[in-house]
Amino acid sequence: MIERLMLIVRMALRNLRRQLRRSLLTASAMVLGIGLLMFIRALEGGAHLMYVETATRMGTGHIAMEHPDYMGSQDLADRIAAADLERAFRAVEETARPEELLAVFPQVNVGGLAQSASSSIPVRIGGVDPELERDVSFLADRVVEGRYLQPGDRLEGIVGVGVAERLRLELGSRLVLMAAGAGGDLESQLVLVTGIFRTGVPEVDRGVVQLPISTAREWLGLGDDATSMSVILASDDRTGSIADAVRERLRDEGVDADRIAVRPWWEAMPDLHAGLRADAVQTYVMLVILLGIVALAVVNSVLMAVLNRTREFGVMRALGLNRASVGAMVMVEGVILTFASGLLGMLLGLVISMGLFRDGVDISWLFGGDLAFAGAIVDPVITPAVLTVDVVAILSIVMTIGILASLYPAWHATRIEPAEAMKTDA
Amino acid sequence: MKPQGNGSASSPAVETHELWKTFGEGDTAVHAVQNVSVTIGTGEFVALCGPSGSGKTTLVNLIGGLTDPTRGQVRVDGREVGGMSERERAQLRLDRIGFVFQAYNLLPVLTALENAEFPLMLRGVPRDERRAEVSKLFEHIGLGGLEDRRPGALSGGQQQRVAVARAVLGAPALVLADEPTANLDTQASDALLEVMEVLNRERGVTFIFCTHDPRVMRRARRIIRLVDGHVERDAEKESGELPSWVLDPVET
Numbered sequence: 001m002i003e004r005l006m007l008i009v010r011m012a013l014r015n016l017r018r019q020l021r022r023s024l025l026t027a028s029a030m031v032l033g034i035g036l037l038m039f040i041r042a043l044e045g046g047a048h049l050m051y052v053e054t055a056t057r058m059g060t061g062h063i064a065m066e067h068p069d070y071m072g073s074q075d076l077a078d079r080i081a082a083a084d085l086e087r088a089f090r091a092v093e094e095t096a097r098p099e100e101l102l103a104v105f106p107q108v109n110v111g112g113l114a115q116s117a118s119s120s121i122p123v124r125i126g127g128v129d130p131e132l133e134r135d136v137s138f139l140a141d142r143v144v145e146g147r148y149l150q151p152g153d154r155l156e157g158i159v160g161v162g163v164a165e166r167l168r169l170e171l172g173s174r175l176v177l178m179a180a181g182a183g184g185d186l187e188s189q190l191v192l193v194t195g196i197f198r199t200g201v202p203e204v205d206r207g208v209v210q211l212p213i214s215t216a217r218e219w220l221g222l223g224d225d226a227t228s229m230s231v232i233l234a235s236d237d238r239t240g241s242i243a244d245a246v247r248e249r250l251r252d253e254g255v256d257a258d259r260i261a262v263r264p265w266w267e268a269m270p271d272l273h274a275g276l277r278a279d280a281v282q283t284y285v286m287l288v289i290l291l292g293i294v295a296l297a298v299v300n301s302v303l304m305a306v307l308n309r310t311r312e313f314g315v316m317r318a319l320g321l322n323r324a325s326v327g328a329m330v331m332v333e334g335v336i337l338t339f340a341s342g343l344l345g346m347l348l349g350l351v352i353s354m355g356l357f358r359d360g361v362d363i364s365w366l367f368g369g370d371l372a373f374a375g376a377i378v379d380p381v382i383t384p385a386v387l388t389v390d391v392v393a394i395l396s397i398v399m400t401i402g403i404l405a406s407l408y409p410a411w412h413a414t415r416i417e418p419a420e421a422m423k424t425d426a
Numbered sequence: 427m428k429p430q431g432n433g434s435a436s437s438p439a440v441e442t443h444e445l446w447k448t449f450g451e452g453d454t455a456v457h458a459v460q461n462v463s464v465t466i467g468t469g470e471f472v473a474l475c476g477p478s479g480s481g482k483t484t485l486v487n488l489i490g491g492l493t494d495p496t497r498g499q500v501r502v503d504g505r506e507v508g509g510m511s512e513r514e515r516a517q518l519r520l521d522r523i524g525f526v527f528q529a530y531n532l533l534p535v536l537t538a539l540e541n542a543e544f545p546l547m548l549r550g551v552p553r554d555e556r557r558a559e560v561s562k563l564f565e566h567i568g569l570g571g572l573e574d575r576r577p578g579a580l581s582g583g584q585q586q587r588v589a590v591a592r593a594v595l596g597a598p599a600l601v602l603a604d605e606p607t608a609n610l611d612t613q614a615s616d617a618l619l620e621v622m623e624v625l626n627r628e629r630g631v632t633f634i635f636c637t638h639d640p641r642v643m644r645r646a647r648r649i650i651r652l653v654d655g656h657v658e659r660d661a662e663k664e665s666g667e668l669p670s671w672v673l674d675p676v677e678t
Contacts, residue, residue, distance in 0.1 A: 003547060014535035315531040318492055319545050319592075320520025322513055419493035422527060 008325065012333040019305055023337060026301040030294050030341035031348055037287050038349025038394060042384035043361060044283050048276050049385050052236055055272050056265050058138035058199070061230030062239045063092075063246065064268040068261040070227055074111055076182045082224035084255055088262075091249040092231050096242050100234050105132040106226035108216040112179030114159075114209055116167035123163060123209045125177055127216025127226075136232045139197050139210065146171045146195035153212050157191035161198040162206030169193050177209065182221040189219040239264045287394070291401050298405035302334040306409045313413050314421020323414040330410040331403070338402025342395055353384035360384070437504030439600050439632035440466040440489050445498035447484050447655075458484040460655040461498075466648075468599075469630040471623070473637050473646035475672055481655040482636035483528065486602045489634065490523055491515040503599065520548055524593030526603035528636075530585040532577040532592075538584075539564075539573035542591040551596065563591050567617050582609040590618050597629045604636045612641070619645055643668055 016023045056062045065088050067078040080088070085106055092104050108127030113120055130149035134140055139158065140148040149158060157177075159169060167175060173193045181187040191211055199205055217223065231246075233239060247262040266273035306313070313326055364380035447459040459481045466472055474482045487493045488500055491507045500507045503522060507515065519525070524545070532541045539560055546556040564570050567587050577585050586609050593601050601622070607615035623645060625631040635642050643649055649672055651659040659671055 001550075003550075003553070007547060011533075011535055018535055311531065312533055315527065315533065316544075317516065318490070318519065318525055318527070320516050320548055322516040417493070419487040422492075422529075422531060 004325065008329045008332055009336075012329055012336055015305060015309070015333055016337060019308075022301055022304065026297050027337060027341040027344070029297050030338065031345040033290055033294050034342055034345025034394065034398060035348030035352060037290060038346055038386070038390070039352040039357075039384065041283055041287070041390045041394070042349065042353035042386045043357075043382055044279065045387045045390060046360075046383045046385035048279070049236070050379060050382065051272070051276065052265065054138060055269060056236075057136055057232060058204075060228075060263075060265055060268040062233040062236060062265050063231040063243045064263050064265065065229040065231075065246075065260050066227065066263075068258060076110065076180065076220060076222065076227070079182075079222065079225050079227050080106075080229065080260055082226075084260055085224070085226055085229060087250060087253050087255055088229050088246070088260060091246045091253070092242075095245040095249060096231075096233065096238075100238065100242070102232040102234050103132055103136045104229065104231050105129050106213065106229045108213055108220065108222060109227050110179045110216075110220065112177055114163060114167060115176045115178065116169055116173065118168045119166060121163065121166050121207070123177070123207050125179060125216070126208065126210040127213040127220075128210055129213045139199070139208075142197040142199050143195045144198045146193070148195055148197075149210065149212055153194070154215055155190060155192050155211075156194040157209055157211035158195035158197055159193055159210075160205035160208045161196055162202065163209060164193070164196045166206065169196075171196070175209075177211075177219075179220065181219070182225075187219055187221070189215065236265075284393075288397065291397055295401040295405040298334055298338055298402065299408060301337065302330060302406055302409040303412065305333065306330055306413045310416055310421045313416045314418040317416060318418040318422065326416070327410040327414040330413045331406045334406025334409065335399070335402045338398060338405065342398035342402070345398075346391065346395065350386060353386050357384055437468075437501070438465045439468045439470065439503065440464070440634065441499075441501040441504075442485075442489070443499045443501075445485075445488060445500060446496045447481075447488055447493065448496040457655050459488065459495075462652075462655075462657055463498075464650060464657060464660065466632065466634065468632055469626065470648055471626050471633045471646050472648045472650060473635045473643045474650050474652060475637060475643060476652035476658070480652040482652055483604055484655075485652065486604055486634065486636055489600075490525060490602050491518060520545060522599045524595075524598040524601040526590050526593045526601070526606040528604045528608070530577070530582070530589045532585055532588055534577050537574050537576055538569060538580060538588045541577065541588050542595060544592060545598075546596050549596065556595070559595055560591065563595060563621070567591065567621060568614065583611065583614050586610055587614065587618060590621075594622060594625055594631070597625055597631055600632045600634070601625075602634050605638070606635060607637070607639045607642055615639070615641055640668060640672075643672055 065080065067080055070078040089104055092101065106129065110125050112123060112125045114123040128137070128149065130153060131151045134148065134150070137148070143158065144161065146158070149156060163169070169175060171193055175191050175193065176188050177191055178186055178188045189211070191209070213226070217225070233242065243262050243264040247257070250260060250262065316326060360381040360383040362381045443463050445459055445462040446457065449456045449458055462485060474485065476482055484493070488495055489502065491510065495508055502518065505518070507518070510518065533544070536544065539557070542560045542564070543556045546559070560573070564573060567590070569584060569587055569591070572580060572584060577588070580588065586606070590603070590606055593603065607618065610618065619642065622633055626633055635646065637643060646663060648662050649659070649669070650657055651672065661669065663669065
């Protein structure tokens, strides 16, 4: 049995070599197709990682912790108490490994009014910890005038370039922020403009003001409470499991989901998640279509090989080789061709992704300006990221296609009648 | 050593009963084999002769289960071939029958040795055993040293000898040979026929040849002449001389 199998494989290999030109042409089309698909997928994977990175640092963090009702109510009554913040902080530190954890910080986010000598506009006001956020904040890198917040600041604040324009603010200008405090009364706070940032996202540039969290807490009467807590991780790989573990640990300490909702970014930012998924699905659909075309090339190549060897199959059948073995021989031929091409294609994809474009692909020429995704300006240089899941998926699809594409030629070969076949010239 | 297989000792090697094979239908129908009833005993050395198109190859294909009869029965070792499944027929061919086809029909991707040992390998004969058998036979029929050559690198005569070796190795119960000595010179064809005679004499292998070659017919002990698909003459041969009817033109 093993020997028969080995003979089948040996004959399949020799037949592929015998039709070297046809095999090489089919294989090169597949190698090129799979290699480029892999590169496209790696580019997309790299872009997605970047989008997630940008979105998590600008938005909720990889893991967002908030009072479950705050997003809807925007009422400071729905905030996280200082003791729970402390518990959440401990839960994160005890769950994530130190090298995984880049930052954990509380924030105060409220809606309010910003008023200058000339005008007033509605804004989102963020109270942030300059020391904890400086290294990971998205806005810290987007300051175009002045500086980002720093430890020791009290009345200093940064504003979006649109806010500055609308309120006619410059560095050193004063503005007054007004918002409902913890007690329900309207409270105001003086801020000195110390930095102006540009993200490229109109909603952010035209409507965000940040000030030190200590100032915000004092102004709004929050004590050591906060509206949210964000966790920034070094990589997105374990976001889900860390979020689960933190939730578990908080529950053990008696902090249930009705006090703190622990959500990974894809739950906190469902639109972003849906967008990325749709993008990935689109690529996979394209991948399947392209590989379908590749499958036709395999069908064509293997079927031609069968038709050209009708007489040989007839002889083998006449000598006592059963239909199943004849079919297996053809299947093996198709699968070897596809699998070898698949592996070489992957290799080509890796060389293109990790070698030729290791430093990234600059796609700024495509947009002619800033590249925004999900509300954030992102780096136009995309570094390809080859993900294990993609390698496994592409290889699986290629193998499936190899098998499916060989089915018809194999079936055809099993139908060959020995006596008829030996009359043919092929 | 008796030929392998499990056929009944009392059954003839081959038996056909009112056998017909028709190609096409209606006005264009061609009756390649018409009402052929022959019985060939175990250990016979039979030549099928007759002009081209007389139905020799079709009859051999019917006996080997390579094609289905339109009517009638074929029995090999007492087993009805027509009633077998495709798998059983393949197994019968593998276990009991050796074929020599008209046009060598070697597998081009296999070497001479691999071609010759192909049926033995399918039968599961251990590698060392079959290699030893192939080497011995190859030496005997002048193929020694050509084991690793592919068919494309062999002459027509050498390919024919490999094809014959493939059919007779392992001493099947029945060898069906379609023009086995075509393309061979006298010396080579004598060597081959000698091998076949030895197998027939010592191991009781039944041989049925389709042939135009007087050298083959001289060695045969029974000659069946087919004309237009039916048996015109069927006679035992007493001496090495050929009866005159063997080479007679077709009677119309």
